[in-house]
Amino acid sequence: MRPIDLSTPLSLRSAFLFPLQSRESRREVLWGAALLLIPVVGWLLNMGHRIAMTRRMQQGLPAWPAWGGYRQLLYHGALTFLGMVEYHAPAVVVGFLAWKLDTPWLWGVAACLWLLASAAVPGYMTHYCHTLDPREIFNPMRALRRVSEGGADYWRAWAIALAALACSFLGLLAFGVGFLVTSVWFWQVAGFGFATVFTRKFELARGR
Numbered sequence: 001m002r003p004i005d006l007s008t009p010l011s012l013r014s015a016f017l018f019p020l021q022s023r024e025s026r027r028e029v030l031w032g033a034a035l036l037l038i039p040v041v042g043w044l045l046n047m048g049h050r051i052a053m054t055r056r057m058q059q060g061l062p063a064w065p066a067w068g069g070y071r072q073l074l075y076h077g078a079l080t081f082l083g084m085v086e087y088h089a090p091a092v093v094v095g096f097l098a099w100k101l102d103t104p105w106l107w108g109v110a111a112c113l114w115l116l117a118s119a120a121v122p123g124y125m126t127h128y129c130h131t132l133d134p135r136e137i138f139n140p141m142r143a144l145r146r147v148s149e150g151g152a153d154y155w156r157a158w159a160i161a162l163a164a165l166a167c168s169f170l171g172l173l174a175f176g177v178g179f180l181v182t183s184v185w186f187w188q189v190a191g192f193g194f195a196t197v198f199t200r201k202f203e204l205a206r207g208r
Helices: 012-020 023-035 041-058 070-101 104-120 122-131 140-173 178-201
Strands: none
Touching: 012 023, 012 140, 012 178, 023 041, 023 178, 041 070, 041 122, 041 178, 070 104, 070 122, 070 140, 104 122, 104 140, 122 140, 122 178, 140 178
């Protein structure tokens, strides 16, 4: 079977199978799940791992192996996480004011800001994978502009990500430990979907 990579048409099937398509990919999912047992650091390493996988595919290489150079993975994971913090900070501030001032309508504003921030985050992730330039991360307006240019394909990637998120909770049935595996699978499905959309839209893959 032809490997699933960023040139594969994005669908529910291709995204769901991406992290499971080979023995090596499944092994890396399991190792990512094991690393989640390390609080905070394990999550950041998994974030860096997704960046490494995407970057490898953009360079025309197989996505795996991508575990290695853990200091670099931690750096990339921490940097992109700081971008998430920046984007969601206004929602947190407004939410705090809503609680402090007991103003119900501010909760609605906070929720809208949170959704807007969540929608913007994929707008910098794929470009950062391509350039590894921190300036790609800390520019919310640029990220939002890319999201708007993503069109229907971007929202299809969101639909796939949300479907994967719902499925990931089935891991709780395996005594809770299975959720470590399914959560890593979910993040890789989501990352693959958004990376496919933005890599094609902005021609970020080598040779395109």
